[in-house]
Amino acid sequence: MTAPRFAVGARVLILDLGKHGHVRIPHYVRGQVAEVERYCGAYRNPEDLAYGRYDGPRIDLYRVRIAQAALWPGYAGDAADDLEIEVYDHWLAPAEAGGRGETPPC
Amino acid sequence: MLICEGEAGGDYYALMTEAMHRLLLERGVLAPEDVDTLVADLTAPNSGWGARVVARAWVDPGFKARLLADGRAGCAELGYPVREAQLVVLENTPALHNLVVCTLCSCYPRSLLGQPPWWYVSKAYRARAVREPRAVLAELGYVLPESVKLRVHDSNADLRYLVLPMRPAGTEGWDEAALAACIGRDALVGAAPARVP
Numbered sequence: 001m002t003a004p005r006f007a008v009g010a011r012v013l014i015l016d017l018g019k020h021g022h023v024r025i026p027h028y029v030r031g032q033v034a035e036v037e038r039y040c041g042a043y044r045n046p047e048d049l050a051y052g053r054y055d056g057p058r059i060d061l062y063r064v065r066i067a068q069a070a071l072w073p074g075y076a077g078d079a080a081d082d083l084e085i086e087v088y089d090h091w092l093a094p095a096e097a098g099g100r101g102e103t104p105p106c
Numbered sequence: 107m108l109i110c111e112g113e114a115g116g117d118y119y120a121l122m123t124e125a126m127h128r129l130l131l132e133r134g135v136l137a138p139e140d141v142d143t144l145v146a147d148l149t150a151p152n153s154g155w156g157a158r159v160v161a162r163a164w165v166d167p168g169f170k171a172r173l174l175a176d177g178r179a180g181c182a183e184l185g186y187p188v189r190e191a192q193l194v195v196l197e198n199t200p201a202l203h204n205l206v207v208c209t210l211c212s213c214y215p216r217s218l219l220g221q222p223p224w225w226y227v228s229k230a231y232r233a234r235a236v237r238e239p240r241a242v243l244a245e246l247g248y249v250l251p252e253s254v255k256l257r258v259h260d261s262n263a264d265l266r267y268l269v270l271p272m273r274p275a276g277t278e279g280w281d282e283a284a285l286a287a288c289i290g291r292d293a294l295v296g297a298a299p300a301r302v303p
Binding site: 024025026028029040041043046061063068071072075076077078080081082083084085086087088 | 261
């Protein structure tokens with residue numbers, strides 16, 4: 001078993017893989033830059049399990065944190081409010097400059 | 107054989123369920139008591155179990171620390187087996203309030219709390235709890251002070267969540283049973299505070 005790809009505190013980009021079917025990454029977080037809050041362990045991929053493929057590899061799962069103000073333009077709550085969500089490793093990339101969420105909206 | 111009838115006569119799905127049950131018994135896949143055991147496992151958990159976990163955490167700092175480190179192990183100490191997943195316990199403080207939603211379906215720690223409230227599975231709650239959580243809380247009767255940071259947890263994948271609400275003022279010296287009565291079902295997902303009854 002290899003070490004998780006991302007450390008707590010790492011900045012990650014949530015990818016939009018465009019997959020159909022039983023996908024656990026909701027559209028509203030795709031394309032967002034987030035911060036890794038914790039590593040949750042490795043789990044079989046629900047995208048496989050839902051279709052009876054039980055022997056796939058286990059995939060690292062992270063909880064990541066996103067500012068509500070970045071998720072929802074015009075968010076009405078406090079500027080400090082945020083959201084945490086679980087994201088599988090294959091939906092993540094290291095956040096690089098220029099990714100959506102790196103720059104404030106026009 | 108049990109005959110199931112709806113208003114229009116035989117209920118197709120009930121009959122199919124009964125037929126499948128009988129076949130599984132005949133083939134020896136299920137023993138007669140297996141379904142009863144499964145139904146009992148589904149119906150026994152309830153929010154009172156979660157309330158007792160919280161009350162213990164309020165009176166026992168060592169237990170609280172273990173519960174926050176590993177929710178499932180903490181619940182197991184009180185005899186509640188959380189079967190479906192890891193359990194992450196989210197502590198509310200004067201500066202931070204936690205709210206749980208499953209936007210994709212209705213993930214909920216059912217083996218501890220039983221079935222979720224009707225509004226938790228509604229599309230309106232699932233859509234709005236992430237987008238305008240303070241308005242949703244206010245509609246549920248809880249106006250969160252502006253000074254308290256709100257953290258929404260989308261229970262979207264492999265973990266389950268339990269909110270540890272703040273102990274209400276005026277409950278100093280209360281025993282665990284009296285404290286548990288302050289903790290309603292909605293407080294365990296952050297949709298309400300704990301309140302003195």
